[in-house]
Amino acid sequence: MDVLMLSRLQFAAASMFHFLFVPLTLGLSILTAIYETKYVNTGDEDYKRAAKFWGKLFLINFALGVVTGITLEFQFGTNWSAYSKYVGDVFGSLLAIEATLAFYLESTFIGVWVFTWNKVKPKTHALFIWLVAIASNVSALWILIANGWMQHPVGYVLRNGRAELDDFIAVVTNKFGLLEFLHTVSGAYILSGFFVMGVCAWHLLRKNEVEFFKKSFRVAATFTLIFAIFEIFNGHIHGSEVAETQPTKLAAMESIWETQKSAPMYLFVVPDAENERNSVELFPIPGLLSLLSHHSTSAEVKGLKDFPKEERPPVGLTFFNFRIMVGLGFFFGLIAILAWLKRNAPETAPGLLKTLIYTIPLPYLAIEAGWVVAEVGRQPWIVYGLMKTKDAVSILASSQVFISFIAFVAFYAFLGIIDFYLLAKYARKGPEAAK
């Protein structure tokens, strides 16, 4: 394999592995903060134990989220140095701002939160976890503004042989980035909500600490429902933004080959990229795709054949991952409603509880599929319409990248297995006994 392909695989592995840990960090920090706030407000010791219990799971997960994030920063330079040179003026500054604005705050106060349970007033202690939660999410905002710029570059001029910043406000208010942020963090909150409900369900089925887990469950159910519903609407808006700004991605997501007005949506499609067509198209709903993507049943939807072959993303990966994400998204909405309806007495619905346990891995699947759609669907561009991925890669020997890729996979697999083992072990163990 050549350096380009190896670097792509390495970056895909590094970012997808990173994103096994980050979503839970984003949501569980907020849930932990909510539990601790409830403790401060009510004095109910169960909520203090909840903050400690969920906080511990947060910490196990947090460590790998942070260290795998450093990898991504490094890789822009090591594997994508032509990219770094070409767009560093815009992209690099967003990463640097993220570090000064959010990452210091998060990393400093997580240590403080862990070590000061008995040293400060409960109110002050709760403030620490809120700082961590807010900083994690602000961090996500800056990273997604940076990614949003790669998806839909704005506020730059081509000068001195590179993309230079021209309008900072345009970059930070880039609609694409903000929608992507809302979409991604909502996904992270859903994942975290289902994680908490799933762990609660496991204990409730075993009648462990029933009162404790009912309290945790109730908060998580409301939290999950809000974002599961929000995500469905937000996903739609984000999708129509993609249609506007990245027509090739939309065409790949839907496997549309011919440009057409009043484009229908087929309920069942099997793409055949080789022959530039779909081998199966069943159950059309007339005009629905035009309506969903451009808010009008008669709107024109661009087909892949309208673009040169070398500017089309891989259709199969984009198409199937999009369906996994959307299908799961609706499923989460349904389960979240059921869980919310039973929020006060989840122990009376064993079927739901069992479902919730098996649901735990699904948001992970959905969120990874979402990233495949976002990143693979953007190909062959690293910055949409501005720079191709093949022009972004470093000058390296393929043996160098091959060895590092193998090393990453082996090391990450080792750490990932340990981390998930510990997460499962401490989740099963339950909270510390009440004093």
Add this chain to the structure above:
Amino acid sequence: MLETIWFVLWGVLWAAYFMLDGFDLGIGTLMPFLAKSEEDKRYMYNAMGPFWDGNEVWLITAGGATFAAFPTAYAVMFNGLYSALLLLLFALIARGVTFEFRGKLEGSSWKSLWDLFHFVGSFLPALLLGVAFANIFAGIPIDKNGVYQGTFFSLLNPYGLLGGILFVLMFVTHGALWLAIKTKGDLYQRALSTAQKTWVAQLIVAVVFLAFTFVKTDLFKNYFTYPFLLIIPLIAVSSLLVMRKFMVDGSEIKAWIASALHIVGVTLFGIGGLYPRLLPSSINPEFNVTIWNASSSPLTLKIMLGVALIMVPIVIAYQTWVYLFLGHKLTEEDLEYEEAY
């Protein structure tokens, strides 16, 4: 002007990183030699416990600032030093997860595994960062397109390795002093006497390194041209010397501050000598990566300067507060604390 300001800020970020994470890396390097029992180890882990994560962010920011302010330098350095930087990365990952994993399961082989990870993850970054900076001081083989013409092993030349050893010793002394600040009794005594011993080695290596630097590099040129800059090496030398006095007096806090000042002085001495170069080329000075040919646009530099001027003082303020609030000596009670490492 903006480029120069960012060059100074770039140097300050590295200096801050070495000053702060330096003691963590030093403690980790010392662990197999200094810890006699599991309890000693736990004191050592907990001496870094609330701080190391925040310290490491200075590295992320130093990297991020290089990327943002001097993207060409970032690209040339990270591409050229691929293997060395990925090794550094793996080491940092190994160290980071140690804190979280070590205490989560019982069993001595589990703990030994993470202790090994911790040692390698502390020693290797200290060494590699020293090797990297010494090589940059001496110039690295980059051609006119900024392509690195050496290999990983060409970094391991005598001057590079000497720089690596100097960094390890600086961090080890710094770490031993921090451990002295955080402990009492026997461990305190051993930490302090370790610092005294490593200080001697550090002094010898520093003198040899400085002499080598005079011969091997042109770092001194700026200092002869602008003699007022000599204040930087003067601070580096005098803080190294007064450190000794404070150590012997048993004033570990003052000694640590002197050590911190020394590390900052050494870093800024190197950076000051480099100016205006970020990555000198050993092939031809015309291929140097400088602040002029590697910097971002004025607008980006201005915006980031605004962010830095507002945020860095805030970061310093809350991190200082954390150090003052949690910098007290550890007690048995601290180790029994359920969140302790």
